[in-house]
Amino acid sequence: MIELKNVRAGYGTPDSFVAAVDDVSLTVNDNEILGIAGESGCGKSTLMRTLYGDFSGGLKMAGGQVTGRFTDPDSGRTTTSEANRFQDLWWDVMSYVPQGSMSVLNPIMKIEKQIVDALPKREKKGSKAELRQRIVEFLAGFGLPETVLDSYPHQLSGGMRQRVLVAIAAFVRPRLILADEPTTALDVVVQKRILLMLVEIQRRLKNTLVLVSHDLGVHYQITDRIAIAYAGKIVEVGPTAEVFESPRNPYTEALIGALPRVGQKGERVGLEGRPPSLASPPEGCRFAARCPEAQAICRKVSPPLADKAPNHASACHFR
Amino acid sequence: MRLLGQIATRLISYVLVIAFGLTVVFFVPRFAPNDPVEAMLAQVSSQGAYMDAAQADALRASLTDAFGLKGSMLTQYWNFIKRIVLTGDFGPSLAMYPTPVSQLIAQALPWTFGLLLSSTLIAWVLGNFVGLWAGWRPNRASSRIMEGLAIIVYPIPYYILALVLSILFSYIWPIFPLTASVHGAPWSFAFIRSVIWNSFLPALSIVLVVFGWWVISVKAQTTQLAEEEFVRYSRLKGLGDGRILTRYILPNAILPQITFLALQIGLMFNGAIVTEILFEYPGLGHLIYTAVIQGDYNLLMGTISLSIVAVATATMIIDLTYPLLDPRIRAR
Ligand SMILES: Nc1ncnc2c1ncn2[C@@H]1O[C@H](COP(=O)(O)OP(=O)(O)OP(=O)(O)O)[C@@H](O)[C@H]1O
Ligand code: SF4
Ligand SMILES: [Mg+2]
Numbered sequence: 001m002i003e004l005k006n007v008r009a010g011y012g013t014p015d016s017f018v019a020a021v022d023d024v025s026l027t028v029n030d031n032e033i034l035g036i037a038g039e040s041g042c043g044k045s046t047l048m049r050t051l052y053g054d055f056s057g058g059l060k061m062a063g064g065q066v067t068g069r070f071t072d073p074d075s076g077r078t079t080t081s082e083a084n085r086f087q088d089l090w091w092d093v094m095s096y097v098p099q100g101s102m103s104v105l106n107p108i109m110k111i112e113k114q115i116v117d118a119l120p121k122r123e124k125k126g127s128k129a130e131l132r133q134r135i136v137e138f139l140a141g142f143g144l145p146e147t148v149l150d151s152y153p154h155q156l157s158g159g160m161r162q163r164v165l166v167a168i169a170a171f172v173r174p175r176l177i178l179a180d181e182p183t184t185a186l187d188v189v190v191q192k193r194i195l196l197m198l199v200e201i202q203r204r205l206k207n208t209l210v211l212v213s214h215d216l217g218v219h220y221q222i223t224d225r226i227a228i229a230y231a232g233k234i235v236e237v238g239p240t241a242e243v244f245e246s247p248r249n250p251y252t253e254a255l256i257g258a259l260p261r262v263g264q265k266g267e268r269v270g271l272e273g274r275p276p277s278l279a280s281p282p283e284g285c286r287f288a289a290r291c292p293e294a295q296a297i298c299r300k301v302s303p304p305l306a307d308k309a310p311n312h313a314s315a316c317h318f319r
Numbered sequence: 320m321r322l323l324g325q326i327a328t329r330l331i332s333y334v335l336v337i338a339f340g341l342t343v344v345f346f347v348p349r350f351a352p353n354d355p356v357e358a359m360l361a362q363v364s365s366q367g368a369y370m371d372a373a374q375a376d377a378l379r380a381s382l383t384d385a386f387g388l389k390g391s392m393l394t395q396y397w398n399f400i401k402r403i404v405l406t407g408d409f410g411p412s413l414a415m416y417p418t419p420v421s422q423l424i425a426q427a428l429p430w431t432f433g434l435l436l437s438s439t440l441i442a443w444v445l446g447n448f449v450g451l452w453a454g455w456r457p458n459r460a461s462s463r464i465m466e467g468l469a470i471i472v473y474p475i476p477y478y479i480l481a482l483v484l485s486i487l488f489s490y491i492w493p494i495f496p497l498t499a500s501v502h503g504a505p506w507s508f509a510f511i512r513s514v515i516w517n518s519f520l521p522a523l524s525i526v527l528v529v530f531g532w533w534v535i536s537v538k539a540q541t542t543q544l545a546e547e548e549f550v551r552y553s554r555l556k557g558l559g560d561g562r563i564l565t566r567y568i569l570p571n572a573i574l575p576q577i578t579f580l581a582l583q584i585g586l587m588f589n590g591a592i593v594t595e596i597l598f599e600y601p602g603l604g605h606l607i608y609t610a611v612i613q614g615d616y617n618l619l620m621g622t623i624s625l626s627i628v629a630v631a632t633a634t635m636i637i638d639l640t641y642p643l644l645d646p647r648i649r650a651r
Pocket of ligand 3: 044045046099
């Protein structure tokens with residue numbers, strides 16, 4: 001579906017470039033839920049914007065290739081495009097749930113209008129009343145009442161706004177939904193409901209969902225594959241169950257090891273220190289300063305992301 | 320509920336502003352050193368009319384009555400307020416005796432109203448359009464030129480601009496008339512054309528200055544809004560520039576401007592007065608000028624009172640409209 005090859009993307013001028021996505025190669029498949037996890041500031045949102053082809057607000061691609069190949073389920077026709085041309089596919093072939101919900105909606109436009117105004121033609125068929133009815137039913141799946149449609153953003157709670165954003169993106173019925181922390185402001189019960197809704201939609205449309213969350217529990221619940229990001233790099237990719245069961249990369253292991261588990265006694269092993277600065281990343285493995293297994297070579301040579309098992313890659317010299 | 324409270328507060332402040340304004344209008348001429356009645360009598364006798372003492376006394380009495388100068392200060396004040404509020408009657412004009420002041424004002428009002436309304440509207444539409452464009456594409460040559468023009472024109476006082484325009488286009492290149500003269504049957508095509516012809520330069524001098532102001536403020540708004548999350552999101556939704564500008568940026572940029580419009584109305588009114596005097600445009604401003612030059616107290620009090628009421632009312636209406644337009648305030 002989308003293939004990233006040695007992609008380098010970030011902010012700033014060529015002299016002082018902050019590569020928030022640094023030499024990343026990753027394949028996003030048709031009909032899957034791909035999760036992206038990692039600490040705050042490791043470049044998850046930047047990666048998502050690169051996948052969406054949203055090069056605005058200072059984000060630039062400095063190298064590599066992002067190629068999309070999208071197949072229309074009805075006609076079977078395939079569109080191939082590069083990231084800098086993805087714009088033509090927005091809110092038709094692909095849609096986006098931006099991170100945060102505070103000021104993402106137009107403050108003086110009713111929600112209904114903000115759902116309808118960008119819909120592709122294929123979703124607009126039928127009368128206005130029919131369309132509204134379909135939206136009402138769709139929103140009900142997210143636990144949102146009809147009154148939401150006639151509300152302005154400030155009349156909704158943060159959680160409702162976040163659900164509205166997810167619903168707006170999903171109602172498009174695109175081939176690819178990119179959701180950046182879509183459940184962060186929600187309580188556990190609502191979060192679960194939204195996640196199940198997203199899974200249900202993905203299974204029905206057989207499209208692709210890329211989900212960013214710093215919450216590993218979310219990934220464990222719904223993703224098929226998971227990519228772990230660290231300081232602008234992808235350090236591990238593989239089937240979610242396998243990654244949780246037997247993580248390859250020491251960083252992934254540390255992340256999972258830090259998770260609280262029911263019934264387990266004793267202190268959780270936290271991760272000491274902080275990730276390196278993206279403005280001047282260290283030579284060699286970026287995790288070396290915090291890695292319990294680091295050797296001399298780790299500080300000199302950057303480990304490539306390589307398959308360690310079928311469909312399961314890790315960027316580490318030893319495992 | 321809070322909204323109702325705000326409306327009530329606004330209405331009370333409206334009444335207070337007008338009451339204060341009218342009080343000033345009432346007292347200031349009365350503390351002036353010259354007596355309008357004696358001035359008028361002197362004027363009559365200087366024109367060669369002979370009056371004996373009894374005739375002069377009779378005239379004095381009727382003039383004192385016509386000027387509302389009978390009785391104690393308090394009675395006069397009370398009668399003044401009562402007359403204005405109940406009948407809108409300011410007595411006869413002195414300079415154009417005995418035409419009632421209210422009739423003179425009624426004749427002048429449509430001119431001023433037309434001038435202000437049309438120039439405000441034109442300046443507003445153009446200013447928003449250009450400001451929006453300059454804020455959205457700040458690096459285009461067209462944006463820079465327009466913004467430069469706005470910055471140059473904006474600080475120029477109305478009367479200077481009006482003077483320059485009138486010298487340029489009525490004197491050096493006599494394209495437009497130096498003084499207003501309207502012809503044609505009322506509301507015929509020729510009439511309307513001559514009105515537009517006569518209003519062109521006065522309107523232009525107001526339009527240019529107000530336009531500059533709108534461009535600068537709308538541009539600032541637009542630049543700020545273009546960075547907002549919701550505008551970025553509208554772009555991610557695949558909406559085109561046109562849609563984003565008209566549906567997302569423009570309404571959000573205009574809303575705060577409505578408050579500024581309320582503030583501007585008073586300024587524009589002043590500007591219109593000066594402009595009218597310069598172009599001898601037959602509006603309220605010109606009437607005020609005549610009243611001052613000829614020492615026509617009733618006319619002066621009438622025109623100024625009306626100006627106070629008009630500006631206060633316009634400002635209040637705009638203020639009260641704002642919550643209707645902004646859902647964020649309406650909901651409170
Ligand atoms: N618009 C921007 N201009 C300059 N630098 C930016 C910009 N956006 C992000 N960055 C930088 O890029 C790096 C990665 O940011 P990004 O938003 O992709 O992280 P993230 O993984 O999404 O973090 P979070 O979990 O907090 O959302 C950070 O160091 C950040 O400072
Ligand atoms: S390469 Fe070295 S430092 Fe990096 S994760 Fe592997 S062992 Fe740790
Ligand atoms: Mg982020």
